[in-house]
Amino acid sequence: MTTLGSEKNLRIGLPSKGRLSEVAGELLSQAGLNFRRQSRGLFARVSGLPVELIFLRTDDIPTLCAEGAIDMGITGSDLVEESGVDTEVRMRLGVGRCRLAICVPDDAALSSAADLDKKRVATSFPNVTRQYLKEKGATAHLVSLSGSVEVMIQLGVADAIVDLVETGSTLAANRLRILDEIDSYETVLIQNGRCRDKETADRVVRRLEGVVIARDYSLLEYNVPRNKLSDAEAITPGFNSPTVNSLEDENWCSVRVMVKRGDVIDAMERLENLGASAIIETPISNCRL
Ligand code: PRP
Numbered sequence: 001m002t003t004l005g006s007e008k009n010l011r012i013g014l015p016s017k018g019r020l021s022e023v024a025g026e027l028l029s030q031a032g033l034n035f036r037r038q039s040r041g042l043f044a045r046v047s048g049l050p051v052e053l054i055f056l057r058t059d060d061i062p063t064l065c066a067e068g069a070i071d072m073g074i075t076g077s078d079l080v081e082e083s084g085v086d087t088e089v090r091m092r093l094g095v096g097r098c099r100l101a102i103c104v105p106d107d108a109a110l111s112s113a114a115d116l117d118k119k120r121v122a123t124s125f126p127n128v129t130r131q132y133l134k135e136k137g138a139t140a141h142l143v144s145l146s147g148s149v150e151v152m153i154q155l156g157v158a159d160a161i162v163d164l165v166e167t168g169s170t171l172a173a174n175r176l177r178i179l180d181e182i183d184s185y186e187t188v189l190i191q192n193g194r195c196r197d198k199e200t201a202d203r204v205v206r207r208l209e210g211v212v213i214a215r216d217y218s219l220l221e222y223n224v225p226r227n228k229l230s231d232a233e234a235i236t237p238g239f240n241s242p243t244v245n246s247l248e249d250e251n252w253c254s255v256r257v258m259v260k261r262g263d264v265i266d267a268m269e270r271l272e273n274l275g276a277s278a279i280i281e282t283p284i285s286n287c288r289l
Pocket residue numbers: 147148149150163164165166167168169170171
């Protein structure tokens with residue numbers, strides 16, 4: 001059985017199961033943080049780095065990070081906020097985006113959060129919910145649960161629920177609608193202030209940033225008439241500035257530039273209309289900027 005190693009090793013808490021566990025494991029291995037977890041093992045060592053991974057319940061990760069049991073952790077920013085603990089968000093990982101929403105039956109005669117005064121609200125986020133309702137001038141009876149919140153109205157436990165919404169299919173299946181949105185959240189990497197090895201923590205962050213930024217960007221290459229270069233650069237300004245090379249034909253040049261994946265199609269069309277040719281998109285898997 002693998003156990004905790006040197007006291008000096010950086011400890012990173014990872015979700016032990018579920019989708020977030022897969023997402024986090026994939027991200028680490030793409031960033032060159034390779035490890036082998038024995039089935040149901042609680043610890044794993046990262047090869048070639050003084051880093052140990054500790055597999056934990058996602059909702060315990062903020063507290064354990066703040067207490068110093070782990071130096072860093074991957075968890076949801078919703079859970080960080082609900083826990084109310086003091087940790088630093090080192091980076092947003094660009095996955096697991098969701099909204100925390102107040103939801104009521106489709107046919108409920110309620111139009112705002114203020115209407116929940118003296119009503120019953122079931123949620124796994126009692127602290128965030130209490131605070132939000134207070135801001136809206138409502139004091140509700142909170143029913144604090146750890147899961148399956150969406151069935152609580154049918155069970156007669158609550159008049160409304162506060163739950164995470166991603167695609168909205170859980171709401172539709174339970175004939176619920178969003179009354180109000182409290183906030184948006186995503187998966188984050190957190191760190192405690194007393195981190196035992198800040199240098200390695202920074203290396204981990206740089207490695208993960210390389211992958212997270214690469215997932216968001218493509219490399220676009222194209223040829224463009226030199227007299228249209230400044231217009232082309234306005235369409236694709238890049239991170240700092242595009243790389244421009246000369247071509248045999250001195251009236252033309254070639255451009256290499258990073259473009260947000262969501263903007264690539266639009267940029268290609270605009271470049272083509274400008275007179276650019278040989279426009280090629282290449283996905284990138286890692287980068288250092
Ligand atoms: C979350 C949340 C909702 C559902 C929303 O549950 O609590 O039930 O996802 O997603 P949707 O809008 O795409 O339907 P999760 O699957 O994380 O499990 P949980 O019920 O244990 O929290």
